[in-house]
Amino acid sequence: MVQTDPLLTARLCLRPYEAADAEAFFALLHADRARFQPSFPDRLQAVRSISDARAALRAFADDWRTGRFYVFGIWDRMAGSYLGDICIMPQQKGQAEIGYYLAAAAEGQGYAREALAAIIDFGFGQLDRQRLLVRCFQSNERGQAVARAVGFQHEPPPKRPLWFRNSDAMSRICRLWLARDVA
Numbered sequence: 001m002v003q004t005d006p007l008l009t010a011r012l013c014l015r016p017y018e019a020a021d022a023e024a025f026f027a028l029l030h031a032d033r034a035r036f037q038p039s040f041p042d043r044l045q046a047v048r049s050i051s052d053a054r055a056a057l058r059a060f061a062d063d064w065r066t067g068r069f070y071v072f073g074i075w076d077r078m079a080g081s082y083l084g085d086i087c088i089m090p091q092q093k094g095q096a097e098i099g100y101y102l103a104a105a106a107e108g109q110g111y112a113r114e115a116l117a118a119i120i121d122f123g124f125g126q127l128d129r130q131r132l133l134v135r136c137f138q139s140n141e142r143g144q145a146v147a148r149a150v151g152f153q154h155e156p157p158p159k160r161p162l163w164f165r166n167s168d169a170m171s172r173i174c175r176l177w178l179a180r181d182v183a
Contacts, residue, residue, distance in 0.1 A: 002067065002126050007118040012111060014072040014086060014118055016064055017057045021073055024082035026053035028103050036101060039137065070122075074102070074115050086115045088123050094130035096123050100146075112146045120150060124180045134176045144174055152176035 006015035017025065029036065029047050036044055047053050063069035071087040084102035091097060098119055102112055116134075123129045134152055136143040144154075155175040 002064070002070065004064065007072065007122060008077070009114045009118050011077055012083070012114055012118070013075045013077050014115055015075070017060050017071065017073050019054065019057060021082070022050060022053040022057055025057065025073065025085075026050050028082060028084065029053070032101075032104055035104060039140070040099075040101060070127075072115075072119070074100075074111065076111075083111055084115075086119050088119055088127065088132075090127055090129065091133075094128075095133060096127055096129040096131075097133045097135065098123070099134075100143075107142070112143075113149050116146060117150050120178065130180050132178045135173055136176075138172050138174045140174070144176065147176040147178075150178075152178045 004016050006013050008014075026047060026049070029044060033044055043056075047056050060069070060071040063071065067090065069087060069089045071085065074083045074086055075081065076083055082103075083106040084100065086098065086100040088096050088098050098116065100112055100115060100119075120132060123132050132152075133155075134143070134147045136147075148154075153176060155177045
């Protein structure tokens with residue numbers, strides 16, 4: 001079983017959510033709902049009230065126990081304030097996908113880059129993954145810059161079968177990957 005110890009960086013504490021985090025979790029999603037809608041519609045749909053937030057945090061705890069999904073809240077170590085969320089989902093063939101978001105007020109201060117570096121260590125270490133993936137919209141230049149700053153590289157879009165008709169959706173997605181160094 002993967003340990004639930006917090007991941008500590010110079011300024012951040014990344015840790016699994018606790019029941020007491022529901023209000024902060026909901027408040028951040030509610031405050032930035034319009035900004036998060038394009039990238040995280042499922043999360044926003046699932047969390048429309050404080051009750052939904054509590055249920056989501058319970059589901060995250062269940063996902064953690066089963067190894068399906070690892071969701072960390074991002075907290076400022078000095079101020080104790082909640083800044084956002086970062087998650088990693090193991091996939092087949094030694095790969096894991098990472099997603100993250102920050103409150104609008106927390107952007108532009110290097111927090112996302114710091115959190116992503118900690119999750120890279122977690123993914124290659126605790127989860128023993130060989131390859132990590134970040135996907136975001138082509139228009140999300142800041143998200144791409146964060147991934148590139150810690151070593152992710154752009155990946156050409158995967159080839160789609162001719163019968164796949166939703167090519168517009170796929171062409172708007174940028175894929176960035178990072179492979180484990182093999183010594």
